[in-house]
Amino acid sequence: MPHLTPARTRATDAGGRLTTPTSSTAVASVRADAEAGAGSNFSRTLRRYYGWFTVGFLLFVLLLGLGERLGLPRVLIGYTFLFATIGLYAGIGIMSRTTDVAEYYVAGRRVPAFFNGMATGADWMSAASFIGLAGSLYLLGFDGLAFVLGWTGGYCLVALLIAPFLRKFGQFTIPDFIGARYGGDLARAIAMVAAITCSFVYVVAQIYGVGLITTHLTNVDFSYGVFLGLAGILVCSFLGGMRAVTWTQVAQCIILLIAYLIPVAWLGLQYTHSPLPQLAYGSVLERLAERERQLTKDPREQEVRGIYLKRAAEINARIAALPASWREGQAAARRSIEDLKAHRASMHELRTAERALAAYPAGPEEARRAWQQEAAQYAERGSPLMPHTEPFWSGEADPDKAEQARSTKRWNFLALVFCLMAGTAGLPHILMRSYTTPNVQQARSSIFWALFFILLLYLSAPALAVLVKYDVYTAVVGKHFSDLPAWVASWSRIDPSFLRIEDVNRDGIVQLAEMQVGSDIVVLAMPEIAGLPYVITGLVAAGGLAAALSTADGLLLTIANALSHDLYFKMINRRASPARRVTMAKVLLLLVALVAAFVTLMRPGNIVSLVGLAFSLAAASLFPALVLGVFWRRANRWGAIAGMLTGFGVCLYYIATRYPFFQAALGLNSTDWPPWFGIEPISSGVFAVPLGFAALIVVSLVTGRPDAQGDALVDFVRLPDSPGRESQDPPRNR
């Protein structure tokens, strides 16, 4: 047996502690050996299965489309999509059930690079990528591309700095690596808390997305939607852990890519005469720019914007007159109710007035906050039209102020890109996937395939945003209110946050400035904008569901595994039997899922925007300790502890004191807590990551060298593994 490598013997000698490889690792080793020979066979079987699956799914969509032609009702199509896909995931989940530790935690470490890449892609592409990204690009223009850059370029860091070394280390969780490299339960515990915190924020947002899509697809109540989605998540992961999640994620990756690319291709045919608008939308970009110039000069547009600016000025005058203006406003609201009562006004008018009084700010401080927000909104809507492709655009008329605004935007762009990239390389549910490949080389290729599949979506989103924008600017703007496309009316009826149009200057014609577009509508309404049959709307919803479910699966598993493996097995009960560990993991998974669903049901309104913060947290707490753990031999336990605490602490501090939602909760005045260098709280990692690195380096240098086991581990992960040595154990694998 080639298992007993020098590395393992050295670890036993140096540490003096007994290194007993767990029986499960031994099982995995034997299996890995058996699989190594059969690896290509396994790959071929998988390719055949998923090939047929893809064909079958396309046929299924085609059949439903035929059904729609023959008069199948829409509700039925929605239900069919929902139950067919969730049923499919459940089927894969049940077929992959397991009680083996290595199967449960890391899918037996035999997922070929191509499929591991697909699973990573599905893990990565969340509801935010699928539904939100194109919408953000529509609204933000060039500046929104920070998300596109950050969420793809991060994979360079994962591939070059982390994934191959984690695979060589070859254990179960991310805190495992921190614990083994630096030694001691404290470092492991901090890494665990950091991993759980960022994953939990993220998973709540995913379950929220699942609830929304289920509601959208079937018209059930939001809370039923959440629990239906939860069932969908649990059937994938509960019985088979990582093994089941992996094979459902591959299926979900296929579904979500089909669901995204088909309507984009269709829309592309309409506007670029090519089914690959990703390559051809440059021409639409030119036409869009021409239309933007027209609209900027349009006197009616200017009139509407002028009205908004006047409203903003009125509100600003009221803010300046605080607190007297607050009392006057309150008195006026009360008086109008009295007047209405005295004049026996209709019930409806009275209700409206009462509601206005109830919503009136409770005190001058609240009034200032609410009014400032309102004024800012009007000022923004009144500012000139933003050219889609202009970087760091500013609507300021004053050249000095404009230059300053552009500079702030530029630095925020760079900071956001940095945080999203470093966060990608610190998010445990992505990094965990590098444990599931058969060897180091496959871990490297797996990142390539992951990025390949992610790019299929990320190259399409900017194209989609431009196509939809051009459609809206030409088919909606400038049209009479009575002959708007049907999708406009139907979507603004569903929820005004999707789309709101108000005839501000009462000329009966839609001006661009009169529209308020929500970011989610761009993808959700895309099939209708492109004039596609309803079955494609169902397909897009099923794709969004696949994106949200797959990400939620990976995240829940990360949290539950951190608790069951790092907390229970490594810190509380070292002697737990493999069967008991898996049972424990399953119970915890169920508990975490229920807690996450419960938090989701409280509808923490800002949770979706908090997702961005999870990236800064992951970047600040885990990224420095992981990278320097491999690349700097001198990094030691106290340095890692200081680095993680500093990064995590600075990040939390900045978010808590600068994020409007927390400012309000803590009663802080936003003017007393200005952002550092104008950097938005979503990019708090730009301060926290360098400080985390600095703390790690300084504290490591003033304390001693790392122990021999840590040193041996560095040697171990840096060197390549050879085909015969796939299952060797790293040092300090207690």
Add this chain to the structure above:
Amino acid sequence: MAAEARGRQYWIQTRRLTVALLLVWFVVTFVASYFARSLSFTFLGWPFSFYMAAQGSLLVYLLIVLLYARWQGARDAAFDAGPDEGN
């Protein structure tokens, strides 16, 4: 020991490759974004900075990851095939 020297050599080359590729990554990400306003000339019908942020840089990322996997894979194979296997 020869094996240890080979290991050190392997790691030095890995580090060199990593730094070189990260340099490319840095340029297409941060340098290109910083000068985005100046790089507004037309490129294949796209404004250049928009093209980079929406497609160009992304394709370079894919290339970086591909080259790293290829080169490291080849070096791993050479390392294994080299003298003094260690077992």
